[in-house]
Amino acid sequence: MSRPSVAKIDLSALRHNFAAAQALAPHSKTMPMVKANAYGHGAVAIAQALADIAPAFGVACIEEAIELRQAGINNPILLLEGTFSADEVELAGQQDLWIMVENDNQVEAIVTANLAKPIQVWLGIDTGMHRLGFQLHEATDAFARLRDSRNVCTSMVIASHFASAEDLDNGFTAEQINRFEQVTQEIQNIKGDSSLQFSLANSAAILARPESHRDWNRPGYMMFGYSPFNGQLPVEEHAQYQKQLKPVMTLESAVIAVRTIKVGDTVGYNNRWSAEAESKIATVAIGYGDGYPRSAPDGTPVMINGVRCPLAGRVSMDMITVDVTHLDTVEIGNTVTLWGPELPVDEIAHHSGTNGYELLTRMPGRVPRVYV
Ligand SMILES: Cc1ncc(COP(=O)(O)O)c(C=O)c1O
Structure with a gap:
């Protein structure tokens, strides 16, 4: 007999949670976050279980993306933190990955790379979390450089991340959405031939902030069956959200x-x-x-x-x-x-x-x- 400790992973619960996220935002595409070994659940098995329904996956780094590619996952995969060094851009191109671009170094690495075909870029905007992404006054310049590069697909996704979407009394999320709207309007004005899509919502925003749903939503924690409002909301209110999900x-x-x-x-x-x-x-x-x-x-x-x-x-x-x-x-x-x-x-x-x-x-x- 072997040691009895085991993590049982219920893949039907996982698919249920994906369907719940999709149903909450019927006009958005639902991109499950499978970074950090799919929040500990095993990235390959989780991606395989969702491959036929998920339009793309999100990971933190190229190693995580390559693990999925080697396991036969052909869905688009977004590198949420972009590339960490210039040589990763060509590798990302070869592996057909999508890149979030968060700073000038990453722009430079993309526009100077030797790529066989243009790469799909997401432009990360810092609307207030102050962790990654271009500051509001930098965003249009960064966009313009990418727009003008032959290495970048003409369709681009403009994205940002919420600092406290799970705190429903906090007005900061509304402020972040406002800032996002302002900056995306400026980008619209100079977009040229580019076509734009947008992405904001994490699990909390998918569940409780429909006004933040855009072309792409990015659920992580809720995919694994939990509402992020536990401890943030009164028990009954939290239960309203939690009952839509099944722990995996x-x-x-x-x-x-x-x-x-x-x-x-x-x-x-x-x-x-x-x-x-x-x-x-x-x-x-x-x-x-x-x-x-x-x-x-x-x-x-x-x-x-x-x-x-x-x-x-x-x-x-x-x-x-x-x-x-x-x-x-x-x-x-x-x-x-x-x-x-x-x-x-x-x-x-x-x-x-x-x-x-x-x-x-x-x-x-x-x-x-x-x-x-
Ligand atoms: C950029 C980005 N998008 C989406 C998510 C998913 O967040 P959550 O697990 O709260 O849904 C994360 C998680 O850290 C993230 O960093």
Whole structure:
């Protein structure tokens, strides 16, 4: 028997989430983000499962794109951060990739490259996140240089990214949309023969800000079954968004030991948890080496045989300990769910001082992904 910790990936849930994103924005094209190993779910398998319905995919770098190409993915793939060095432009051309252009160095690399045919370019605009993209006053010059280059397709996509779309009370998203409209109007005025398309929305904006939907939407987190509003909205309002989606990953393991301890005994490293009464403790084969957060405090819910039980003691590299005193029977081999449809990853993240994005994305390779 092998170690029981496994991430089960439900590909029908994934396709359901794609359909949900598409239905929310029927006039937009839905480009799933499969960067960072598809938020930890396995980029190749996720892209393969969506290849017949997704018009394109988004990745962070050329290595991620080449991994998909080598696995036979022929859909357009956008490099969201563009190229990191000039030599990547020719490689991107050979691999038929799309490039987001975010700064003058990247413009220079494209216009001076030796390309067999023009490349599809997305122009990244900084509408306020101040991370990547051309500042508003730089955008038209950058556009004009690209427009005039024989290396660039005549169709271009103008794009920007929201800083806080998941915060529905924050007026900053509306401000970013305004800035985007202004700059795209200036670009329209000088576009010449170019045809333009636009892209703004991430998951939060797809779900709750239809006014931001453009030709291309870019869902990441919602593809994997979670609304980004958890903790941002009252529980019932969040449920309205969450019910449209199905969590894709179930992180599972099994009980590998059960013991009864006396009142006052402690459990795990640094004696963090101590028994207020005689207690039954189950040990589970999952730890921070498997992506379960070490910062999870006592009381973080763990599902054993479908019942929520509190974490008891510090998370070890390969194991956790759980207080199962209230369960009638717990045996070695019983199934344990760390997160999944019945126990949202956001809940574990909330206990652990992070968000669900991080927990999913940093899931290490040691946990086998099983596709169902
Ligand atoms: C440029 C860009 N677009 C879209 C996304 C997807 O965001 P989300 O996962 O919130 O949908 C990201 C995520 O980081 C991004 O960087």
